[in-house]
Amino acid sequence: MSDRLFGLVVLIASVAYFMAAANIPTGFLVDPLGPKVFPRLVSAIAALCALLILIKPDAEPDWPDLGTWFRLLLALLVLIAYAYTLKPLGFLIPTAVAAGVLSFQIHARPLPALLTGIGLSVGLFILFRFVLGLSLFAVPRSWMGG
C-alpha cells in the first residue's frame, strides 16, 4: 500500500515536472538539444520507475505507531523552530532547547535530556566560537547593548 501510494505520488510529480519543462524559456542561441530535453528524459524515466513500483510494490515497511508519529512531528517542529531562532536568539538558548527536546525524544528521561541540552549547547559553543573561530552570538544581540 505504501509503495503504491509512493508510486502514485512520484508518477504525478514526474508528469508535473514533464509539463513544467514546457515553460522553460529558451534563449536566443540554442544548441540542438536545448534546455528542455534532458529534464523531460529524466522525468519520463522516473515516471516509468514509478509505474513499475505501482505494479510490483515491495512488502509494507514497518511504520511507527501513532505515538511515535507524534514524537517525529514534534522533532520536526523543533528543528524548524531552531532554524528560525538560531540567528535572532543567539546560539545558546535555541541549541539547549532543541538538543534537549531531541534527546528526550530518543531517550525519554527528563534529567539526562536537560543535561544533554545544556552540555551540548555550551560545549559546542566553546568549540565553534573559540576553537574553530566561527562568528556565532551566544545570546540575542540586544542583550549585549547592541
Add this chain to the structure above:
Amino acid sequence: MDTFSLLAQGFAVALTPTTLALAVAGCIIGTMVGALPGLGPSNGVAILIPLAFSLGLDATEALILMTSVYYGAMYGGRISSILLNIPGDEPALMTTLDGYPMAKAGRASDALVLSGVASFVGAMLATIGLMFLAPMLARVAYLFGPSEYFALYLLAFSTLGGIASDNQRKAALAACIGLGIAMIGLDNSTGMGRFTGGNLHLMDGVDFLVAIVGLFAVSEVFIFIESHGRSSAIGVKLDAITVPVKDIVRSFGTMLRASLVGFVAGILPGAGASLGSFLAYMGEKAWVRDNSQFGHGDPRGVAAPEAGNNAAAGGALVPMLTLGVPGSGTTAVLLALLMTLNITPGPLLFTERPEVVWGLMAALLIANIVLLILNVPMVRIFVKVLSVPPWILLPGVCMVSFVGIYSLSGSYFDLVLMIVFGLLGYFLRKLNVPTVPIILGILLGNHMEDSLRRAMVISGGDWKYLFQSGIAIGFWVAAITGFIAPVFLRRFLKKPQAHTT
C-alpha cells in the same frame, strides 16, 4: 616526471606542520566517526565539510583533512563490529561475522589488533595502487569526449543501482530524483532559470551540501527517534592489548588477496567499500582449504573484510580523482567537497594542480601510519568512545549539521531546505529507496546534461553519435550489464546473516 619525484613534491606539501596536524586530527575524528554506530563515513564527512570551509582552509588542506577522516572512518568501523556486533558503518558489516565470535571467545584484543593491521595493509597497498593507476587512467581519460563521459555517468548510476541496491526500480528512481533536483536553477548555456517556481533562492540551484547533510545526517535523527535509540547491545570486555603474531603471519596471504579484490571493487564506479569487503570475505572463504571456522571466529575472516574495505576505500578514489565519477557514497561526498573548492576532478587536475593530487597521495601515506598507531596501540581510547549514548550523540550531530550549513550560507532557506531533505530521507529510507543515487544525481546532473548537449552540438543532433566510439560502446554495455546482471546473481550475492546476540 616519474611517480617518485612527483611524490617527493607531494611530501613537501604534506609535511608542513599545518597539514600534518590536519592529517592527524582527521585520523582521530575519522576513527571516532567510524567507530560510532549511527554516524557513518558519509554523514561524518558531510557534516564536517561546512566546518572545514569556515576554518578558511585552502584546497589541499581541506582535501587532506577530509580524506584522513574518510580513511579513518574505514579503520574505525571495525571497532564496534568486533566489540558490540554492530557495524560502526556499512562496510564493516562483514567484520561482525567473525570479529564478534572471536571477541566472545575472549580474543577481543587479538581481533582488534589483527583487523587494525589488515586495515593498514589494505589501505597502504591501495594508496600505492592509487599512485600508479590514477595517473595512467588520467592519461586515458584525455581521450574521453562528451559521448564517453555521458556513457560513463550512466555506468556509475547503473552499477550503483544494480549492485548496491536490491531493487532496481527504486535505485533508478532515486537517480532520477537526484538528476531532477540538479536541473533546478540557472541553465548553464542559456542563462535562464529552470524549475525555480519564481523563487529567487532556487536560482543558484540546490546546494548539494544542504542536500547531503539533510539526507544523511538529519534523517538519521528521525530514524533514531523512531527506534528509541534501542541499539545498545551488550558488548564484550577488552583485556590488555597484545599482538597476535601467529594470526598476523598466518593471515598475511589473506590480507594481500583481500586487498587486491577490494581495490578492484573500489575502482568500479558506483560499487565502493561495502562491495569490497563483501567480495573479499566471500572470495577468501572460497579460497582457503579449511573454511569450517568461517563465521565462528576465524582470524582470516576478520582480516579479509578489513583489508578489503580499506583497499576499496583507496580504490574508490581512483575514478573520483581521474574521472570525477565517485565510486561510493562517501567519495560522492568528497566530490562535493572538491566541487565546492572549485577543483574539477579529471585528467586536467593531474597536469594543472599536481600539488593537490600528490600532496593528497603523500598525506594518505602519512595518514595510514598515523592510523596504524591510533588503531593498534591506542585503540582503547576509541573503545571508550563507543559508550557515548545515542541520546547525546544524535542531538549533537544534528546541532553540528545546523551550525555547519548556517555558517556556510547564513540563510534560513537553506536550513529549512536541509530539514525538508532530512524528512525526505526518512521516508525514502523507510520505503527502502537508496539515498546515495540521489546525491550522485544532484552532483553529476549538470555535468551529465552538459555532456549530452555538447555531444549533440558536435553531431548536429544525431543521437547515433553517442554510440560511435569503442570506449563509449564499452561503457554502455557495462552499464546495461551492471544494471541487469545482479537480478540473476542475487541468489549468490545474498549477504550472510549476522549473529544474533
